[in-house]
Amino acid sequence: MTQPPAWTRGDVAALLPDDTARAWFDEALADAARAAGTPPAAPSPYLAHTWELRFAAAGRHCGHRNADAVRALLLIEARAGLGTLTRLYGYGSAAERRAVLRALPALVEGPHAVHLVEDALRSNDTGLVLAAVGPYAAAHLDAHAWRHAVLKCLFTGVPLDAVARWTHRAAGDGELARMLRDYAAERTAAGRDVPDDLGRVLTLTGEVPKEL
Structure with a gap:
């Protein structure tokens, strides 16, 4: 609808x-x-x-x-x-x-315009990424694409609270947890800060975040 x-x-x-x-x-x-x-x-x-x-x-x-x-x-x-x-x-x-x-x-x-959302998520333009992760993406991106959308937001600095229904979709998502841990490890190994939002998402997946 x-x-x-x-x-x-x-x-x-x-x-x-x-x-x-x-x-x-x-x-x-x-x-x-x-x-x-x-x-x-x-x-x-x-x-x-x-x-x-x-x-x-x-x-x-x-x-x-x-x-x-x-x-x-x-x-x-x-x-x-x-x-x-x-x-x-x-x-x-x-x-x-x-x-x-x-x-x-x-x-x-329905998901007929998902290709537009996916194109925007390939951009590093934070305005496009922010517009892409609204209610349409929440309703129609498949699990794999949605997880990568979350990582894209973390990577580009788009606030997680801009992602429509993120608390609902992240809840209990073990694969998202794995991807977040890998991303945090890469950032740490490169001497870069881990975004604060990462811990918030990781908690919702059911993981207890260790010190990041």
Whole structure:
């Protein structure tokens, strides 16, 4: 089952800097609503639909701090399908890719967009990694991929509390415990600090962390 968006229209509008930005936002959502359910017009990175052009321009008109939320709502309002999401992710900047990842729980039922999450987790961009480990990943990454997502967060410094449902998925996971011990041993052998979050996860797996 898809989930409601993390932001509502009112939430985002309240964050925008001025009436000009809010008017642009309203027009963009109206464009997206008009296009909902209609196929793309031509095979190019940004097609004839005005909302897709607005998707790319959101940072310029609404402020880069608000652009993730604006873009995610545009995707949701347009009822973007998997093909559109994959295309916008593939051609998009890191900021645009973050928005696609954040919109997945509201748009995609089942594991069909896992390839986008897995691509983001191959990046060392902490913003992409953080966006990738949200509710969609918690629901649909298989155990092997999810364990590696946890290690990726430890490696890149993404706070563990950003990982959706991590306490539920880590509980009693002996294989995750083994991977965490190996990672801690590698860090220690290299003279590097072991992230504090590692001990928190290890405890949930059922292991009693030794001094790391």
